[in-house]
Amino acid sequence: MSTNNDSGGGCLLFLIDWLFHIRRNKKIREYNQQARGVNNFQNMSANILFPQNTFKDSVIVSGGNQSERLNICKEMLQNAKTSNHPVIILHTANKDLENTISNNGLGTIINANHKHFDPFLSLDFNEIVQIVSDSCKNKYDIKPAGRYILQVVYELLVMKATFSNFATCPFFKLFDQIQSRLNSNAITQDTANKLNSLLVTGQSELPKIDTFFSDMKSQIEYLTSPNPQSASAISVLSAIKNNQIFCIDLRSSSNVMLIELIVNSLIIAMNRGLDFTLMIDDIAFVNNDLLRNVVCQKSNHHNIIVSKDLYALTGGKEDIFSTIVAEAEKTVLFAHSSNISCEKWSKYIGEYQKLDVTTNRNSGWSQSSRWGFNTNDGQTETYKREYKVKPEEINRLAPNEAFIYDHTNGNLINTIIT
Numbered sequence: 540m541s542t543n544n545d546s547g548g549g550c551l552l553f554l555i556d557w558l559f560h561i562r563r564n565k566k567i568r569e570y571n572q573q574a575r576g577v578n579n580f581q582n583m584s585a586n587i588l589f590p591q592n593t594f595k596d597s598v599i600v601s602g603g604n605q606s607e608r609l610n611i612c613k614e615m616l617q618n619a620k621t622s623n624h625p626v627i628i629l630h631t632a633n634k635d636l637e638n639t640i641s642n643n644g645l646g647t648i649i650n651a652n653h654k655h656f657d658p659f660l661s662l663d664f665n666e667i668v669q670i671v672s673d674s675c676k677n678k679y680d681i682k683p684a685g686r687y688i689l690q691v692v693y694e695l696l697v698m699k700a701t702f703s704n705f706a707t708c709p710f711f712k713l714f715d716q717i718q719s720r721l722n723s724n725a726i727t728q729d730t731a732n733k734l735n736s737l738l739v740t741g742q743s744e745l746p747k748i749d750t751f752f753s754d755m756k757s758q759i760e761y762l763t764s765p766n767p768q769s770a771s772a773i774s775v776l777s778a779i780k781n782n783q784i785f786c787i788d789l790r791s792s793s794n795v796m797l798i799e800l801i802v803n804s805l806i807i808a809m810n811r812g813l814d815f816t817l818m819i820d821d822i823a824f825v826n827n828d829l830l831r832n833v834v835c836q837k838s839n840h841h842n843i844i845v846s847k848d849l850y851a852l853t854g855g856k857e858d859i860f861s862t863i864v865a866e867a868e869k870t871v872l873f874a875h876s877s878n879i880s881c882e883k884w885s886k887y888i889g890e891y892q893k894l895d896v897t898t899n900r901n902s903g904w905s906q907s908s909r910w911g912f913n914t915n916d917g918q919t920e921t922y923k924r925e926y927k928v929k930p931e932e933i934n935r936l937a938p939n940e941a942f943i944y945d946h947t948n949g950n951l952i953n954t955i956i957t
Contacts, residue, residue, distance in 0.1 A: 574892055576891065576927060576950075577927060577951050577953055578951065578952050579952075579954070580954040581954070582954055582956070582957050583952070583954045583955070583956060584957045585610055585611055585613075585956055585957070586614055588611075588614075588952075589611070589614045590618075591618050593615075593869075594618035594622050594624055595814075595841050596869050597843070597868045597869075598868065598869045598870070598871070599843075599844050599845075599869070600612070600843070600844070600845045600846070600870075600873075601844075601845075601846050601848060601870070601872055601873070601875070601880075601884070602847065602872055602873035602874050602880075602933070602941075603847070603874055603936075603941070604847075604873075604938075605633075605635055606635075607873050607938070607939055607956070608845050608847075608873070609635055609636060609639055610956060611845075611871055612636065612818070612845060613639050613643070613645075615843060616639075616643075616645045616646070616784060617643070619816060620645050623782045624782065624815075624816065625778060625780075625781070625782045625783055625785070625814075625815040626646070626784045626817075626818055627779065627815060627817050628640075628646075628784065628786040628787065628820065629787055629801065629817070629818070629819050629822055630787070630820035630822070631788070631789050631790060631791055631792060631820070631821060631822060632788060632790060633788075636786070636820060637650065637788070640784065640786050646784025646785060646786055647773060647778070647783060647785050647786065648786045648788075649773070649785070649786065649787045649788065650762060650787075651762060651788070653762075654761070654762050654763060654764055654765060655764050655771045655772055656759070656762045656763050656772075656774070656787070657701050657703065657772045657773070657774055658670070658702050658774050658775065658801070658804060659701055659705065660701065660773065660774035660777045661774055661777040662700070662774070662776060662804075664689075666807050667705075668685075668686045668689055670800065670804065670807070671685070671689060671751060672685065672686075673799075673803050673806075674751075674755075674799040674800050675799055679747050681744055681751065682743070682744055684740060684741045684743060684744050685741055685747065685748055686741070687737040687738070687740045687744075688713075688737075688738065688742075688748050689705075691717075691737050691738050691741075692705060692710075692713070695717070695720065695734070701768070701772075702763060703763060703764070706752045706753075706755065707756075710748060710749040711745070711749065713738055713745075714735065717734045717738070755800065758797055759796070761790070762787070762788065774804065775801055775804035775805060775808070776807060776808055779813050779815045780813065787801065789822065792823040793826075795827065798822075798827055802833050803829075805817065805840070808840070809836070809838040809839065809840055812839060814839040814840070815839070815840050816840065816841045817833070817834070817840055817842050817843070818843040818844075818845065819834070819842070819843070819844050819845065820845045820846075821845065821847060823852050823854070824852060824853050824859055825853065825854035831859060831863075834863060834866070835863065835866060844863065848875060848877055848880050849863070849864075850879065850883045851877060855879070860883065869944070870887075870943070870946065871941050871956075872928075872933055872941055872942045872944070873936060874933065874934065874935070874938075875933050878930060881930035881931070882930045884930075884933055885927075885928055885930045886926070888926070888928050888944055889926075889927055890925060890926055891925060891927050892922045892924065893922065893923055893925040894921075895921050927951060937955070939956050940954070940955050940956075941954065941956055
């Protein structure tokens with residue numbers, strides 16, 4: 540009888556211990572899940588993730604395929620359109636993006652087939668000088684005296700300051716142009732004397748300005764308006780002022796002159812205190828310092844940066860990547876194939892204190908009143924730092940599955956985006 544009682548008591552103790560471990564391990568799992576902070580949903584639509592009041596959020600969309608990223612872009616652009624909020628979109632031959640904008644009536648497209656661009660539209664004289672002086676500054680090095688050459692052209696054009704008129708101006712025949720206007724009584728002798736004086740003062744910068752406009756014209760002629768006086772002509776600044784969505788095909792990230800021309804227009808908009816969003820689709824930041832600086836600059840504007848791999852887009856430069864992601868309010872991460880990029884994103888999202896439990900088991904034969912086999916179980920609890928989202932989790936995301944990280948409140952969602 541004694542043996543049976545001992546056996547029954549042992550089984551009861553084992554059962555109690557087993558139930559205790561189950562309950563304890565459940566509590567540990569719940570603690571780790573709460574500490575990790577990932578909210579899992581079977582699926583969520585893009586309009587739930589990006590409701591109407593988020594159209595001004597600065598957002599990063601990285602990874603996945605074209606259609607996955609485009610689904611997010613479409614939702615944000617529709618929000619901006621509904622809210623009458625201007626968006627300037629820069630991309631390199633993304634026909635799917637252009638078709639989405641065109642088919643949904645979201646904005647104006649500028650490319651080789653839709654040539655409506657005039658970068659000087661809505662700019663005053665000083666702003667034109669600023670753009671010419673600051674675009675590709677290292678290459679052309681136009682000194683302050685160059686403004687006098689530009690002023691002569693500006694006044695001879697009778698305030699019709701379109702890019703086309705500047706680009707086709709015969710800079711080395713300006714003295715003849717002044718004399719011709721004087722002979723036809725289009726200008727007075729006093730005005731002619733003033734213009735000639737300005738021309739002499741800025742003479743040293745004339746070759747640089749002529750070269751600048753010649754080079755710029757050859758690079759952007761594929762999208763400039765043949766008739767800049769037409770109602771369809773549009774510039775970056777006029778699009779922002781009129782609350783338009785304006786999509787520009789840069790053709791290539793190496794089209795530096797066009798990029799700097801556009802970026803300097805954006806700087807003018809920021810200086811005017813205008814509110815707008817800049818959407819950049821897969822354009823490398825590596826050799827575009829001016830573009831990178833605008834993206835990172837604090838102002839009224841917001842950024843939407845879309846890429847199949849943002850870390851690769853920065854050329855693997857940690858400082859650039861860190862600065863850009865620090866400005867984001869929301870980040871949408873689809874699957875990434877690069878292990879390095881996955882590691883960077885895991886690090887960005889952050890770590891949590893994970894409670895780790897190790898079970899220790901000691902067993903063996905022993906003799907008290909009689910020989911028997913004894914087992915002693917014990918558990919050791921330790922805390923360790925672990926990524927909230929492991930690199931391999933980002934790497935293995937299913938199609939349309941994403942992690943959405945809200946930088947402002949630390950909210951982290953894992954879901955299928957529909």
